[in-house]
Amino acid sequence: MIEIHQLSKRFDTITAVDNLSFQVAPGEVLGFLGPNGAGKSTTMKMITGFLTPDSGRISIYGTDISGDPIAAKQQIGYLPEGAPCYGDMTVLHFLRFIASVRRLGREEKGRRIGELISLLQLASVQHQTIDTLSKGYKRRVGLAQAILHDPKVLILDEPTDGLDPNQKHQVRELIRNLAQDKIVIISTHLLEEVSAVCSRAIIIHRGAIIADGTPAQLQAHSKYHKAITLRFTQPYPVAQTLATLPGVAEVVGATQGHGYTVFPEAGVDISAAVSACIHDRGWCVAEMHTLEGRLDEVFRQLTGGQS
Numbered sequence: 603m604i605e606i607h608q609l610s611k612r613f614d615t616i617t618a619v620d621n622l623s624f625q626v627a628p629g630e631v632l633g634f635l636g637p638n639g640a641g642k643s644t645t646m647k648m649i650t651g652f653l654t655p656d657s658g659r660i661s662i663y664g665t666d667i668s669g670d671p672i673a674a675k676q677q678i679g680y681l682p683e684g685a686p687c688y689g690d691m692t693v694l695h696f697l698r699f700i701a702s703v704r705r706l707g708r709e710e711k712g713r714r715i716g717e718l719i720s721l722l723q724l725a726s727v728q729h730q731t732i733d734t735l736s737k738g739y740k741r742r743v744g745l746a747q748a749i750l751h752d753p754k755v756l757i758l759d760e761p762t763d764g765l766d767p768n769q770k771h772q773v774r775e776l777i778r779n780l781a782q783d784k785i786v787i788i789s790t791h792l793l794e795e796v797s798a799v800c801s802r803a804i805i806i807h808r809g810a811i812i813a814d815g816t817p818a819q820l821q822a823h824s825k826y827h828k829a830i831t832l833r834f835t836q837p838y839p840v841a842q843t844l845a846t847l848p849g850v851a852e853v854v855g856a857t858q859g860h861g862y863t864v865f866p867e868a869g870v871d872i873s874a875a876v877s878a879c880i881h882d883r884g885w886c887v888a889e890m891h892t893l894e895g896r897l898d899e900v901f902r903q904l905t906g907g908q909s
């Protein structure tokens with residue numbers, strides 16, 4: 603269990619993290635979302651012991667990070683923003699160095715590095731210096747060093763940044779597999795990443811938590827939650843008719859074709875009423891879908907439209 607209690611950090615006049623409290627349990631993949639400058643990286647740096655908080659407590663499986671930083675850090679794997687340092691080392695030398703720092707035994711060191719080179723597809727670049735690698739490879743080397751000692755806690759700052767779509771997919775699979783018995787916290791700007799890998803998401807804005815829930819719970823705040831999209835084969839008086847149904851908040855027509863989005867009033871399920879109305883009128887429907895909600899819209903709504 604990770605327990606964060608009333609964590610705060612200021613840089614001169616900027617309050618980067620403002621009285622943040624939350625807990626994360628094993629098996630959870632927690633996504634940290636927020637606009638640029640929201641305080642995600644600063645929070646991660648404090649959880650990993652790289653930055654000292656001005657106030658508040660951080661406990662990693664019962665160990666206070668400021669009380670016993672070495673014991674706490676032994677349990678953590680951290681992928682910071684950007685590329686791994688020591689760019690003049692080859693990938694293999696760097697991973698051997700990290701394995702020594704993490705005090706892996708000789709045999710375990712060789713076995714584990716071999717496993718990770720294969721898992722993260724680093725074989726073709728293992729003798730290349732890190733400075734000469736592409737962004738995607740640097741990111742994968744960063745991930746390899748973060749999970750080398752098989753930590754119980756993984757803190758990953760934008761883990762798929764710079765990866766191509768195939769690599770993004772592979773890394774997300776890897777995170778999902780790793781998460782089974784670990785605590786994983788990832789920061790990301792990619793809302794599809796939250797839906798793909800996170801069991802829970804926290805939205806941070808100006809250093810404070812403004813939403814906390816499963817991706818589905820957050821999507822339920824969207825005005826698209828349980829909205830119905832329709833496409834008809836020919837023109838009908840759809841907007842006027844459906845707008846009069848009980849529970850319908852708004853009907854918006856598409857700019858092209860005979861498509862509509864029917865928005866419900868909050869918490870109302872309008873699917874039965876809409877289907878019955880269409881059936882009664884004998885209208886020919888080409889497509890009909892009920893939407894889950896849009897995380898990007900919830901994010902914009904809660905953060906006031908900032909990037």
Ligand SMILES: Nc1ncnc2c1ncn2[C@@H]1O[C@H](COP(=O)(O)OP(=O)(O)OP(=O)(O)O)[C@@H](O)[C@H]1O
Nearest residue numbers: 613616617618636637638639640641642643644645
């Ligand atoms: N070392 C520092 N010195 C001064 N200000 C800092 C420092 N580190 C962060 N900040 C400021 O603290 C605030 C939070 O920054 P942080 O990097 O934690 O945000 P973030 O949510 O990770 O942003 P991004 O999504 O852009 O990475 C920002 O206003 C940033 O400029």
